[in-house]
Amino acid sequence: MASSKRKMTRRTAMQEIARGAGAACLGGFSLAALVRSASHADARALRPPGALPEPDFLAACVRCGLCVQACPYDTLSLAEWGAEAAVGTPFFTPRQEPCYMCRDVPCARACPTGALDREIPSIRDADMGVAVLVGHEDCLNYKGMNCSICVRVCPIRGDAITLEPGEVDGRKIMIPTVHSRHCTGCGTCEKHCVTGHASIRVLPRDLGLGGPGRNRAGRPA
Amino acid sequence: MIGPLISESRRLSLGKRGWLRSHKWWLLRRFSQITLLGLFMLGPWAGIWIVRGNFAASDIAGLVVLADPYIVVQGIFGGAIHAWPVLSGAAVITLAYLVLGGRAYCGWVCPVNIVTDTAFWLREKTGLTRDRKLDRRSRLVILAGTLFASALTGAVAWEFVNPVSLLQRALISGIGFGWSIILAVFLLDLFVSRRAWCSHLCPVGAFYGLIGRGALVRVSATRRSACTDCGACFNICPEPHVIVPALKGRGSPLILSGDCQNCGGCIDACPVDVFQISTRRPWLQTGAAE
Numbered sequence: 283m284a285s286s287k288r289k290m291t292r293r294t295a296m297q298e299i300a301r302g303a304g305a306a307c308l309g310g311f312s313l314a315a316l317v318r319s320a321s322h323a324d325a326r327a328l329r330p331p332g333a334l335p336e337p338d339f340l341a342a343c344v345r346c347g348l349c350v351q352a353c354p355y356d357t358l359s360l361a362e363w364g365a366e367a368a369v370g371t372p373f374f375t376p377r378q379e380p381c382y383m384c385r386d387v388p389c390a391r392a393c394p395t396g397a398l399d400r401e402i403p404s405i406r407d408a409d410m411g412v413a414v415l416v417g418h419e420d421c422l423n424y425k426g427m428n429c430s431i432c433v434r435v436c437p438i439r440g441d442a443i444t445l446e447p448g449e450v451d452g453r454k455i456m457i458p459t460v461h462s463r464h465c466t467g468c469g470t471c472e473k474h475c476v477t478g479h480a481s482i483r484v485l486p487r488d489l490g491l492g493g494p495g496r497n498r499a500g501r502p503a
Numbered sequence: 504m505i506g507p508l509i510s511e512s513r514r515l516s517l518g519k520r521g522w523l524r525s526h527k528w529w530l531l532r533r534f535s536q537i538t539l540l541g542l543f544m545l546g547p548w549a550g551i552w553i554v555r556g557n558f559a560a561s562d563i564a565g566l567v568v569l570a571d572p573y574i575v576v577q578g579i580f581g582g583a584i585h586a587w588p589v590l591s592g593a594a595v596i597t598l599a600y601l602v603l604g605g606r607a608y609c610g611w612v613c614p615v616n617i618v619t620d621t622a623f624w625l626r627e628k629t630g631l632t633r634d635r636k637l638d639r640r641s642r643l644v645i646l647a648g649t650l651f652a653s654a655l656t657g658a659v660a661w662e663f664v665n666p667v668s669l670l671q672r673a674l675i676s677g678i679g680f681g682w683s684i685i686l687a688v689f690l691l692d693l694f695v696s697r698r699a700w701c702s703h704l705c706p707v708g709a710f711y712g713l714i715g716r717g718a719l720v721r722v723s724a725t726r727r728s729a730c731t732d733c734g735a736c737f738n739i740c741p742e743p744h745v746i747v748p749a750l751k752g753r754g755s756p757l758i759l760s761g762d763c764q765n766c767g768g769c770i771d772a773c774p775v776d777v778f779q780i781s782t783r784r785p786w787l788q789t790g791a792a793e
């Protein structure tokens with residue numbers, strides 16, 4: 283009698299555990315689906331300097347805002363729901379406030395988790411994104427004028443961005459040309475572009491660059 | 504004047520022991536919760552930087568880093584390799600709650616506690632009695648789910664919805680949209696079920712509850728022989744089940760369950776001073792040990 287009772291309680295305990303595990307899996311999958319759909323919206327988010335690649339960043343960052351508070355400008359903020367970055371994570375919108383490329387990179391040094399590289403040697407090693415001239419039709423230099431604001435405001439002009447001569451409809455023009463190896467993605471050019479929406483914009487590297495070429499067999503050239 | 508505002512469960516104690524003694528631990532808790540939030544808000548709102556960061560991780564006067572172990576653990580499940588400061592910060596906080604009782608976080612730190620306590624109080628005052636039964640172990644299941652989801656997505660999964668983070672961030676950084684989820688928790692606690700969020704669903708509380716299972720600081724029903732069965736402690740307690748073995752059992756009078764928030768509600772509410780704050784002393788082989 284007693285042993286059968288014990289068997290019963292053991293069986294119900296097993297059932298309980300199985301039920302709990304099932305529910306945990308189901309809940310886990312639903313939460314994971316939500317996290318994934320939310321993270322897809324982040325493809326355009328620009329992170330502070332020294333940030334880990336996006337997937338690693340989302341695991342390491344605890345959303346503490348120490349980087350935001352360390353920035354002497356109003357550049358960084360923690361994302362709200364519906365912002366372009368995962369809720370609670372730090373990002374910036376260069377058209378509003380670019381990164382001023384502080385020499386000592388206080389934001390990255392303040393990060394306790396390593397989501398930002400605390401040992402980043404110089405702000406010039408930062409890789410927040412890459413500037414891309416997206417609005418050829420509106421860019422004043424393409425129309426033959428000599429605006430060149432983007433080039434003149436770039437903190438590392440000459441390296442990150444230069445004017446290269448070109449020709450459109452037989453007219454000589456000076457094309458603002460970004461050199462992705464040096465551009466940090468600080469967004470100063472985007473901030474100051476005079477066209478309605480910026481004609482030059484900072485994009486995360488995987489969106490902004492074409493990637494290395496491939497040969498006809500589809501292998502990397 | 505404030506008479507009608509006072510919760511029923513404190514009335515007996517109020518009559519016998521006066522206002523202050525029937526609200527002492529409640530006052531201390533609110534003081535602690537508001538002071539901690541205030542310290543974090545001083546920087547961004549008043550430019551006085553004593554502490555930086557928020558409840559997820561903070562820098563205390565440039566001396567120590569503190570960090571929330573639950574968020575760090577989710578990160579680890581997500582495959583993060585953390586830098587040293589956040590790991591040591593999480594270890595310090597874990598140690599503190601190993602001593603103080605894990606869910607002291609709930610009673611003494613978490614700002615959502617003020618929201619859900621208010622909902623509980625309003626239930627009583629408005630006579631709302633609807634109480635959909637929830638299993639209090641749901642939170643352990645949700646906790647496991649958040650760790651699983653972190654592993655699946657490689658992200659700190661619960662932070663995408665965590666009302667605790669949303670509320671403290673809304674207050675510290677002054678941002679708006681998270682309020683909707685706080686409102687949802689408030690309405691859930693008000694209309695759906697008694698203490699629905701904190702005592703049944705919140706995985707943060709569940710996590711700290713696990714840490715606090717062997718905690719040293721514990722409430723004790725020391726004078727349980729004086730108990731008059733008035734029920735005041737059961738009414739005020741967010742986790743009434745923890746009281747039963749200590750008050751009605753024959754073993755240790757200490758409230759041993761990790762679910763206890765060390766909030767001192769029972770000490771406030773008891774008209775005959777049955778309860779007091781005490782400590783578990785595993786190193787002494789007295790009856791008070793487990």
Ligand code: SF4
Pocket residue numbers: 330331352353354355357358380381382383384387388389390405
């Ligand atoms: S480098 Fe300076 S301006 Fe740029 S985000 Fe960091 S702290 Fe702000």
Ligand code: SF4
Pocket residue numbers: 342343344345346347348349350371372392393394395396397398
């Ligand atoms: S300091 Fe680091 S962990 Fe904190 S919000 Fe910024 S990136 Fe995330």
Ligand code: SF4
Pocket residue numbers: 412413435436437438439442443460464465466467468469470471472484
């Ligand atoms: S984002 Fe623009 S301003 Fe900044 S480094 Fe690149 S080209 Fe220069």
Ligand code: SF4
Pocket residue numbers: 608609610613614615616619667700701702705706707708709
């Ligand atoms: S159970 Fe959760 S929401 Fe409630 S007080 Fe504890 S941590 Fe805060």
